[in-house]
Amino acid sequence: xxxxxxxxLMLLWLGVIGIVAWFMYRSHAKKQRLREHxxxxxxxxxxxxxxxxxxxxxxxYDFLLEFKVPGRPLYRRQHRSRAHxxxxxxxxxxxxxxxxxxxxxxxxxxxxxxxxxxxxxxxQALFAVSQGYSEAGGVAPSDPVKxxxxxxxxxxxxxxxxxxYAQKKAAILARM
Numbered sequence: 591x592x593x594x595x596x597x598x599l600m601l602l603w604l605g606v607i608g609i610v611a612w613f614m615y616r617s618h619a620k621k622q623r624l625r626e627h628x629x630x631x632x633x634x635x636x637x638x639x640x641x642x643x644x645x646x647x648x649x650x651y652d653f654l655l656e657f658k659v660p661g662r663p664l665y666r667r668q669h670r671s672r673a674h675x676x677x678x679x680x681x682x683x684x685x686x687x688x689x690x691x692x693x694x695x696x697x698x699x700x701x702x703x704x705x706x707x708x709x710x711x712x713x714q715a716l717f718a719v720s721q722g723y724s725e726a727g728g729v730a731p732s733d734p735v736k737x738x739x740x741x742x743x744x745x746x747x748x749x750x751x752x753x754x755y756a757q758k759k760a761a762i763l764a765r766m
Contacts, residue, residue, distance in 0.1 A: 624700045628690030631659035632705065635685050636666070638673075640746060648672045649746060651681075657699070659691050667697055678704035680743060737762045 637654035644650065653669045673681045678701075686705040692698035738759065745755045 620698075621700050624690050624692055624698065625702070627693075628700065629659055629661075629693050631657055631662075631689050631691050631699075633657050633687045633689045633699070633701070635681060635683050635687070638681060638683055641670070645672055655687075657689070657691065657696070659696065662691075662696060665696065667699075676701040676703070680704075682739065682743065734762050734765065 633655045635653060636656050637652075639652045641650045641652055649672070650670060651673050653671065654666060655669055656664065656666050658664055676687065678685065678687065681704075688702040688705055689699045690702060741750075741755060741758055741762065744750045745752070750758070
């Protein structure tokens with residue numbers, strides 16, 4: 591009796607694992623098919639809000655995107671995703687993204703990467719610019735709102751610690 595129960599339990603677990611693997615494969619295959627056969631377009635981030643949800647220690651964001659796809663009218667779509675899946679160094683409202691859209695269902699899309707966005711030479715250079723200094727070491731025109739936004743982005747991307755964030759935020763506010 592115990593042997594039958596153990597065998598039944600093992601078959602049940604194998605079935606569950608098989609179903610999960612099948613769904614993961616289908617999702618990956620669908621994204622790959624969109625990358626290869628989707629209609630090229632552009633999406634602009636209109637709104638980006640971090641949720642309290644995390645997947646693999648990465649925050650999930652609610653996005654409002656505006657799509658420009660050849661042959662279709664301009665349209666908007668709400669989307670929830672992890673930002674690091676999008677192959678862009680910095681994501682914020684106003685950033686334009688290269689996308690591939692399903693020709694049969696314009697709500698289905700994959701992000702190919704950011705348009706015209708380049709990764710800075712070093713994290714130190716990015717941090718210096720966010721603190722109001724040019725990469726060469728001189729003082730850049732200070733925009734405390736932009737500096738605070740960049741600092742928050744670095745915290746969200748886990749490039750700096752909460753303590754470093756608090757210190758730099760105080761320094762930015764002291765300059766005002």
